[in-house]
Amino acid sequence: MSRCTTTNEIFNKSTKKPLSDIMAKAMSRRTMLKGTGRAAAFGAMTSLGLTGCNSSDSSTSDKTQGISSLGFESVSAQGKDAFVVPEGYFAQVLAPWGTNLFSVSVDGEPIQPFKQDGTNTDIDQLHSVGQMNDGMHYYPLDDTQGILCINHEFISNGTLHEEGYSPNDEVIRQVDKVRKEYYAHGVSVVHIQLSQGIWQVVVDSPYNRRIHLSTEMDVTGAIAGSGLLTTKFTAEKGRPNVTHGTYNNCGNGFTPWGTYLTCEENWPGHFKITSEVDPVRERYGTKSDKAFNGWDTPFAYDEQFTGEFKRWDISKTSDNPEDDFQNYDNGFGYIVEIDPFSPNAKPAKRSSMGRFRHEDCTFGALEPGKPVVFYSGHDGRFEYVYKFVSDALWDESDASENLPQGTDRMAIGAKYMDEGTLYVARFDENGKGVWLPLTQDGVTESGVRLGVLIGNQAEIIRNTLGAADEMGATPMDRPEWTAVDYDTGLVYLALTNNTDRTEDDVNAANPRPDNEYGHIIRWQEGADDTEFEWEIFIFGSASESDAASINLSGLTEDNEFSSADGITFDQRGILWMQTDSGAKKDIQVDNQILAVIPSNLDETNTGEPVVNMSNQEQVKRFAVAPTGSESTGITFSPDYMHMFTNVQHPSNWPHSALNASVETPDDGRSWRPRSSTVVISRYDGGKLAE
DSSP: OOTTSOOOOOOOOOOOOOOTTHHHHHSSOOOOOOOSSHHHHHHHHHTSOTTTSSSOOOOHHHHHHOOSSOOSOOOOOOOOSSOBOOTTEEEEEESOTTOBSOSBOTTSOBOOOOOTTSOOOHHHHHTBOOSSEEEEEEEESSSSEEEEEEEEOOOOHHHHSOTTOOGGGOSSOOHHHHHHHHHHSEEEEEEEEEETTEEEEOTTOTTOEEEOTTOEEEEESTTTTSSTTOOHHHHHHTOTTEEEOOOOEEEEEEOTTSOEEEEEOSOGGGOBOOSOOOHHHHHHTOOOSSOGGGTTOSOGGGOSSTTTTGGGBOOOOSSSGGGSOTTGGGGOSSEEEEOTTOTTSOOEEEGGGOOSOBOOOEEOOOOTTSEEEEEEEBOSEEEOEEEEEEEEEOOGGGSGGGSOTTOOHHHHHHHHHSSEEEEEEEEOGGGEEEEEEOSTTOBOTTSOBHHHHTOSHHHHHHTHHHHHHHHTOOOEEOEEEEEEOTTTOOEEEEEOOBTTOOTTSOBTTBOOSSBSSOEEEEEEEOSSTTEEEEEEEEEOBOTTSOTTTTOTTOOOTTTOBOOEEEEEEOTTSOEEEEEOOOOBTTBOOOSEEEEEOGGGSOOOOOSSOSSOTTTGGGOEEEEEOOTTOEEEEEEEOTTSSEEEEEEESOSSOOOSSSBTTSOOOSSSOOOOOOOEEEEEEETTOOOTTO
């Protein structure tokens, strides 16, 4: 989650008993987590092919041999209006906000190139890359071209519109302005091609697609058919499980069958409600008496579909939900599946996987004949981490490279994602953990069945947060991205920060009060779906912070960091970490990308995190994002010669139309900042980090 959209309000009001000697108990021993079924997990992954893995080389040789060391030196921490990469590397600007995906609209109207004065129309934006790039994934088509799916987390009205325009100045919003804001949200599906060493967007490709706040999509899984999605629109159209749009798409995921997962994060605060706010909405933070940007104010007769504008007012005006939009917000808070290979396939919101502020979604190690597992964190102070275990067992014939052309990948997604069990994590002391089932038969801390307290499974999904509260889940320090090492089965979780945690409410998995730097933990699943073992992998810190209480990983000026956010593994075993903190008074570095090879770390020491004074030199700073920006999303070409990553909300960048590392001239001129995808490559054409 970008710090630009972070709210400091704590929506989890549940109380937990203080734990004595938390730090000592959390760090009293390091359990060397031993994977179960590692060979089987790796074998399943290598069968997935190029689109099944994280856009990586699926051959066994790379992963089995691994990389003995990172082949670059940590870059300088000095921030500037440029994208800094190691010596011998270059960074190219690709697909910044406003890049045209089509040359003409469906009505034949020419699409105008991006304009520095902000006067592009809503039609231009509908056919161009959205704002505030975040999570993404690369799907190769062949050796020189592929599809990028790019999330757009939020919008900036100050840059989206022309100078001086503000939505707050209008009592009734202009229709074209509201639609421009709608169309800057969501996901961009972009066909790109490598030609003479330069990546470029393939304009007018049939793969190109914009999914935005007016895109029609299905809501599937536990909440479908329950009546909780009924609105004036669904009643008129006779389609009870249809909604429009996705927004605040932060982290992402991908599936073994080749689809893209985009995650709805900061959605609760966009709605207007003037009727009574029920406890579920209070828990989620949906309680404003004004819709975001006044999206509900245009007249209904200007709507292109019923509720295009009025859907944002979820006030109850009738006992019959068919008369208004009192249920509209129940269609948000999900993981959305998209088929990048089929532009006409309708996206689906997979409700059984939980309704909360999803940061990302990562599938676990696969084994034929075993369930498919997905992990997702709720980015909020004192919120939780979840996993979903499918009822369907993994069938290798569903792997992407085994699918014949024209296969309905969305049907495969329904098979593995609509039926299953949702769990929430409890992290106990001494490295033990329990997955608590969010089902009607789940027994709460009070000894009462969850179904009795909350209701049927659809109602439990609508109130995922309340259900997790009742089950006694562990409140965490803003659970963000998850990452899985498919060779070991270890699952990693970034805990960005939590400055509201006091000495009275620390716990074993979150042992530092006033945790402004954050940390990363990891766990190994047990033989049973409800068991796991965990340990702390690394603590963020300033290099000069106290080594006894804060800088527990012994970080130096070459690798100090704060607020790990995006994390991902490539299939060579490198863990890539991105930060979301900006420059702090005691960490003189803008947001960055770091790398570490966990298999190289000493596994014998006790009483310390995995990364500690004896091995922290293995953590290296790979890149630094332009001043004021956040580094978001990482994915790779299958040959590891190219990393795709995003720069979100820069302050005065990019200056160059191509070279991301060209510093913006210090001549007083300002450039309209554009969130952009950046491609990092080596001048010699070699593999990254080797």
